[in-house]
Amino acid sequence: MPHHDRRATFMGLVAIVLWSSSVAFIRTLSEQMGPFSTVAFSYLLAGVVAVAVTALGPGGVGRLRHLPPKYLWGCGALFVIYTACFCLSVGLAADRSQVLEVGLVNYLWPSLTLLLAIPLQGHRARWFLVPGMVAASAGVVMATAQGGTFSLAGLLANARANALPYGLALIGAVAWALYSNLARRWGGQESGAPLFLVASGLAVLPLRFVFQETTSWTPRLAVEFLYMALVVTVMAYVFWDHAMRKGNLVLVAAFSYFTPLLSTLVTALYLAVVPGPAIWTASVLVVAGAVICRLAIVEGPGVARPD
Numbered sequence: 001m002p003h004h005d006r007r008a009t010f011m012g013l014v015a016i017v018l019w020s021s022s023v024a025f026i027r028t029l030s031e032q033m034g035p036f037s038t039v040a041f042s043y044l045l046a047g048v049v050a051v052a053v054t055a056l057g058p059g060g061v062g063r064l065r066h067l068p069p070k071y072l073w074g075c076g077a078l079f080v081i082y083t084a085c086f087c088l089s090v091g092l093a094a095d096r097s098q099v100l101e102v103g104l105v106n107y108l109w110p111s112l113t114l115l116l117a118i119p120l121q122g123h124r125a126r127w128f129l130v131p132g133m134v135a136a137s138a139g140v141v142m143a144t145a146q147g148g149t150f151s152l153a154g155l156l157a158n159a160r161a162n163a164l165p166y167g168l169a170l171i172g173a174v175a176w177a178l179y180s181n182l183a184r185r186w187g188g189q190e191s192g193a194p195l196f197l198v199a200s201g202l203a204v205l206p207l208r209f210v211f212q213e214t215t216s217w218t219p220r221l222a223v224e225f226l227y228m229a230l231v232v233t234v235m236a237y238v239f240w241d242h243a244m245r246k247g248n249l250v251l252v253a254a255f256s257y258f259t260p261l262l263s264t265l266v267t268a269l270y271l272a273v274v275p276g277p278a279i280w281t282a283s284v285l286v287v288a289g290a291v292i293c294r295l296a297i298v299e300g301p302g303v304a305r306p307d
Contacts, residue, residue, distance in 0.1 A: 005246040012243025012252035018236040020262040023103040024270035025228045026090040032221050034213030035091025040205040042225065043083060046233035047198030053234075054194050063190045071186035076196050078179035083200035085172030089165040096271045098165065100264055100279050104143040105169035107260040107286055111136040112177035114293040117249065120181040129296035136289025139260075143282035180244050187245040193238045250297055257290030 029038040055061045086106055093099045111133060117123045215221075243252050260283045268275050 008243045008245070008247035009252055010247075011239035012247050013255050015236040015240040015243065016252070016256045016259055017262075018232050018239075020259055021266050021270070022228070022232050022236075023090055023099060023106075023263050024267040025224055025232060026087050027093070027096065027099050027267070027271060029221070029224055029228060030087075030091030032218075033215045033225075034208065034211065035088050036204055036208040036211060037213045037215055038091055038228075039084065039087040040201050040208050042087075042201070042229045042233055043197050044201030044205070045229040046237070047194055047196075047201055049230060050194035050197055050234050050238060064192065064195060066188065067190060067192050067195075068186055068188050071183065071188065072192055072195070075179055075183050075186060076192060076199060078175045078182065079193075079196035080200045080203050082172045082175040082179060084204055085168040085175065088204075089168035089172065092168070093165045094162045096273045098162065099271065100267060100273060100275055101143040102165045102169045103263055103267060104260055104279070104282055104286055105140050105166055106173050107263065108136060108140055108170070109173040109176045109180075110254075110256040110259065110290045111286075111293045112173055113180045113256075114250070114254070114290070114297050116177050116181050117297060120185060121249065123250070124298040126296040126298065129293055132289045132292030132296055134289070135292060136286050139282040139285030139287075139289060142278055142285065180240075180249070183241060183244040184249055187241075191238060191241045191245070193241040196241075197233065197237060250294070254290070254294035257287050257294065260286045 026038060029042070033041070051061060054064065057063075089102045089106065090099055093102050115129070115133060118125050243249075264275060264279060264283050267273070
């Protein structure tokens with residue numbers, strides 16, 4: 001069995017708790033700044049701070065020059081794709097009610113992380129992995145269906161009305177599941193998260209000018225922005241990256257199945273949205289699917305990282 005760093009595992013759990021507030025804060029910031037400005041400014045500030053913190057540590061920024069190429073470019077690209085897709089899916093949602101639905105689509109990533117751990121981490125799966133994935137997928141279908149019904153016509157009508165946020169959230173979920181596994185397989189001793197954060201902000205920044213977004217700063221906006229950039233982004237992403245490289249991947253990914261319910265609760269309270277029965281049912285299905293997937297995974301010897 002592979003050795004796991006308990007401190008790294010705990011950091012992964014903290015990251016999950018912090019991320020539970022991300023949907024709410026991305027949405028309220030997007031309403032005040034615009035979705036592209038929210039992503040660009042939050043991640044640029046987060047990246048600059050993370051690089052500065054790295055510079056103050058042993059070895060300074062020079063440590064980042066020794067990141068394995070596969071990890072730097074492969075995981076870096078997946079990080080940017082996830083960041084852009086997830087944040088923009090929340091920011092571009094038609095209204096605050098749809099934000100809850102988009103958030104649940106994004107939270108397919110815990111189940112997908114466990115599923116992809118089979119080919120990428122050498123784990124084995126029991127037969128009930130399939131019903132676990134079916135349950136999680138059913139929760140997403142319920143969340144995105146019109147009025148919570150399973151009518152194909154209603155689902156297609158809802159998708160035609162505003163399909164972009166759902167599609168972005170799904171792409172983001174797949175990208176983050178891949179990142180979480182490949183960071184473990186390709187990562188070295190140092191985290192590339194500071195560079196990935198800067199790259200994410202720079203990738204979206206041009207869109208801010210294309211769509212001519214403007215920002216009127218207020219005390220509330222400043223506080224929300226700093227929380228999103230420095231706590232939810234810097235702390236959570238650095239913690240998660242460390243956990244994926246050195247912690248117990250299966251345990252952390254399994255704990256993340258609590259995130260859909262916690263995120264739905266936090267988002268509903270902060271945005272003053274009353275979730276209907278379908279959203280809560282969908283949340284339970286997504287959580288149940290992740291739980292079943294976790295129980296179905298038998299941790300293998302892991303995949304050796306390159307020297």
